[in-house]
Amino acid sequence: MTVDLSWLATYRSSEPHFGLERMEAILALRGNPHLVCPVIHLAGTNGKGSTIAHLRSLLEVRGLRVGVFSSPYLVSFNEQIGINGVPISDKDLEDYLALYRDLLERNSSDQTLLGLTEFELITAMAFDYFAAEKPDVVIMEVGMGGRLDSTNVCQPILTAITTIGLDHVALLGPDVASIAREKAGIIKEKIPVLLGRIELEAQEVIVQEAHRLSAPVEVLGQDFLVCYQESLADGEVFTYQSQNRSEVQLKTGLLGIYQVDNAGLALALCDAFFQERGLSLLSQDEIIQAWSQVQWPGRLEIISTQPLIILDGAHNPHAVRPLIETLQERYAQLDKQVLFTCIQTKAIEEMLDLWLELEGSQLTLTTFEDPRAYSVKETQEIALQKGLPHQEWKLFLTNYIEKESQQSDLLLVTGSLYFLAQVRAFLIEKISRR
Template sequence: MIKTYDEALSFIHGRTQFKKIPTLTRMKRFLAELGNPQEKLKYIHVTGTNGKGSTVAMLRSTLLESGLTVGSFTSPFITRFNERIAYNGIPISDEDLLRLVQKIVPVIKKLDAILETGGPTEFEIDTALMFCYMAEKKPDVVLLEVGIGGLYDSTNVITPVVSVITTVGWDHMKYLGDTLAKIATQKAGIIKKGVPVVLGNLPTEARATILADAKEKDSPVFELGKDFNAHQLNVHQFYAKIQYQGRTLKKIEAVLGLAGDYQIENAAVALMAFEIFMEKCGLAIDRHALVAALANTKWPGRLEEVNEMPLVLLDGAHNLPGVQALVRTIKNDFADREVYLLVAILADKQYELMLGELASLGNVHLNVTHFAGPGPKRPSADLARAVADIPTKYPIQIIDNWQLGIGKIARQMSEDDVMIITGSLYFVSDVRKLFLN
């Protein structure tokens, strides 16, 4: 019997992560055994290669500031597992998590015994815990962030008020496919019949796939750059001031609380989804509340400032599109400063291409390291070998111990220089504990 919070976490993390054949049948059976806790709630469903977390964070702020109660399900966590399941921005308590794990364990054991493929996976259990918690809390809206893909993701058992696809890029190819069209097909799986879908900036191949899927399902489409837009008013500034043009909202000006140029598109997508949700629910929009909400949005590990002088930022640019977005930010906002990067990446990512992007910048001092990784099946990449043939302006430094490495890099910097610690979100999570403890 599970008696403590730590035992509950060990039970969750000890489950299988993936099954050979993707299916939602097992998840639907699991929820049916639990009394279908996912029913009778309103959802905004968010997928995308990058930008999901930031979009959810801005949506949460705007909805809360508008007076609604808001549940959210996000991944991965940065500091503690509980962050993934939150009500009004407050993570589930240890006591509630333990109680809900104790509630669902008998159902898991039953399914383990009777299902040919075995019982629920770790992420399916996470999702079921969230649905059970939200059924108790009954928020006005639940923001559901997809784990991987969309079509077979365990969150894809609901019909939302609005669906959101932030971006489509190269990541999780082992599970989603080796072309952008295949990856886009998986993301498009969250589009439901007649339910509006908001699209961020998508590559041509992915866009065509998603538009065809939406047309087949008679789902109204709202595209960034076509049906809504946002542009930056203060050029070369770390925190962008934007002007947003939407359906009913025109010329909304706001300073974003989340740093980085890529947040401009995420903010536009969040605002469009917010507009549609409020309209569908017959709720009025307070422009002043929106502006305050965007300014106050925080999201750990996304160009997060953890030291002021010298400036130290944490950025979980954990895949190739994420690194390309970080490169654009460095070019636009830090072109006149020396930038010291400390990078650790998981071995299952496109780490050679990611390093090549970062090394291409003339003002970057690249330092590579390794870390423990989230588990034995997902180790940190050996970046020391990967950088051997990468041309750079400054020699690439190989750091064995990242904790000591941060101090070593800091001693090389002047007050005007910038340190950015990036790569895996798991690595960023480890570093964040060091800075914020």
């Protein structure tokens, strides 16, 4: 069964309609389901998804039922809403779509609901689903910013901000302090907030807001320490130490040096949650067990070994820099090809300049079918300006897989996660037919 999403798509907007009034109004019509579940609320420029993946694995290892709302999706629309990694069923999704369609038709004269967006409706359905299913805890990922994001109607038991970097500057502000101010909008009075590796200027803005709201703050590098040790074929090794834990050596199964920060923040959040619930902290063995199984598609994901093809959704300069560092650390001796594109709200030229600095690599620019993507003409013009090859991505990948003479030691497909969603399905089918 394929769920008909055409009604929902009519609420799609090219730009977010920031504000919480519409969310509060529609959720009130549903009995305020967003106030029912215990929520851990995560904001940040990058690292949210990987932090959630680590945290979910930690919580599940103790047998907890963990709801997750996260976007965008890579495989199916349903995966944005799930419990213990199982996406909402087609039947439940169809029921909620019908419910909200009927709700809006019956309240069509309510001016407060005008301007509702697709993302707001998905967020509302997620709250509704979790209220009905009653998981032990729900992890909610901010869509964009924080202060006025649709997820910020929740009343969390913990909040976290993973990283701060320049992204969506037209909407969130032109500098890291402005963006930090928007992310800090998720902080609630007297509710603990945990911070990942955040540069000092942004960190000061967030800490100041936390103090204003009497919210306890824990900061990576101060209250909990993460130290990278080495990269192995199956993950990253690091040490962790906090006020609650003496130094312990751990390993995450996700690839990428930057993943040790995401794992460390997740462990600090897990410890804070367990303390809040009066539960004993996880043992070293439990943590290692949890993270040996952690997965997060589209983040340094090896989709093929022969040839070696890696997918990564680094979609802003703040994400590209650590990805390049990881490639240089892990695959320094390999010749690399990079196939790249992004959506129109991203700093495409800055990212291209970063990729051009990657030693031993060949960069190709492309585009993809999506209303948010650059047009073929636009990307061709940018490619011409930068002196880069430009090719339709399906043709590029077909030729790459079928003609061994064109293959380098490593192909990285990167940029927009919306792009990777299309590429991933295409590659899995292509490779399975070989």
